[in-house]
Every structure is written in C-alpha cells, then in structure tokens.
Amino acid sequence: MTLSAVYLFVFLLVAACWDLCSRKVPNVLLFPSMLFGLLYQIWLGKGWLSAGGICIAFLLSFLPVALRGMGMGDQKLLLVVGAWTSGQAVYTLFLHSLLIALCLLGCRPQCWRVLLANLSRLSAGWLVHRQIWLPNRQQSALALPYAVCLFLAYCIWGREVGG
Secondary structure, three states: OOHHHHHHHHHHHHHHHHHHHHOOOOHHHHHHHHHHHHHHHHHOOOHHHHHHHHHHHHHHHHHHHHOOOOOHHHHHHHHHHHHHOOHHHHHHHHHHHHHHHHHHHHOOOHHHHHHHHHHHHHHHHHHHHOOOOOOOOOOOOOOOOHHHHHHHHHHHHOOOOOO
16 A cells, blocks of 8 residues: 555544534644645656646536535545546546446435425525525435545545545
C-alpha cells in the first residue's frame, strides 16, 4: 500500500466518524490534508494529477452544493480526495459514493414519504411560480453523512482507483 492509500483510508475513517457524530467535518482537518496531499503529489512529480483531481472534485460537487444537496464540508472532503488522487479517481469515488447514498436511502423507508412530498413541492413551485423550492435541513429527506458514503466507496473501490 502506498502512503496516499494509507493516508486517505485513515483520513476518510476519521472524517466519517466525525460526520456521523456531529454532522460536520472540521476545516482544521480538511485544509491541512488538502495542502499536504497537493504538496506530496508535487513531490512525487504528480502535481498535475492532484490539481486535476481538485478541479474535477470542485466541478462534480458544485451543483449539489448550489442546490443544497451537499454541504460545503462535503465538497471540501471531496477536494481532499482529489488532492491525494486524480480526477479519474475522484470521479469514480464520487459516483460510487452516490450509489451507496441511494442504497442507504433505500434502506430507510421512513424517508420515502418525505422525499415524495419534497419532490411534489419542487415540481409545483416550478410549474406555478417558475421558482425552485429547496427544503431546509429539517425538511430534507436525504440527510445522510456524506463522509460515511465516501469512506465506504473508498473501502470497496479504493484499490481500483489507485488509492
């Protein structure tokens, strides 16, 4: 196992535990990890892969953050993964983490009714007022700790993406 793989595993484990307990991943954990990952990849001569991973992570998470489907901490968490890996790895882990999130949502039938109500409000708001209604945190049916989904995706598919 490489240093990148070990670091990402431990980092994502700590972030998942923190997100599960407090629903936040502190910036004190995120920013140094992102900087350390970028510097480490530059030292290895893979700085462009790291910069590409950060850019791809930002582009993938921009719309979910703008629509309040993800928090800024989740976006920064994905940026850290990008700093330690590459754009391809971030893309793969992002898609697999979304798949895991959908599976976890499927295991929580109590959220289905709330999700259906939110989707009908969203469509009604658009049809009547041409405005998009977005639920706040208390009304959201999809309140899942994203760090847990990303950690599980890394545990399952990490070897395939070079982690």
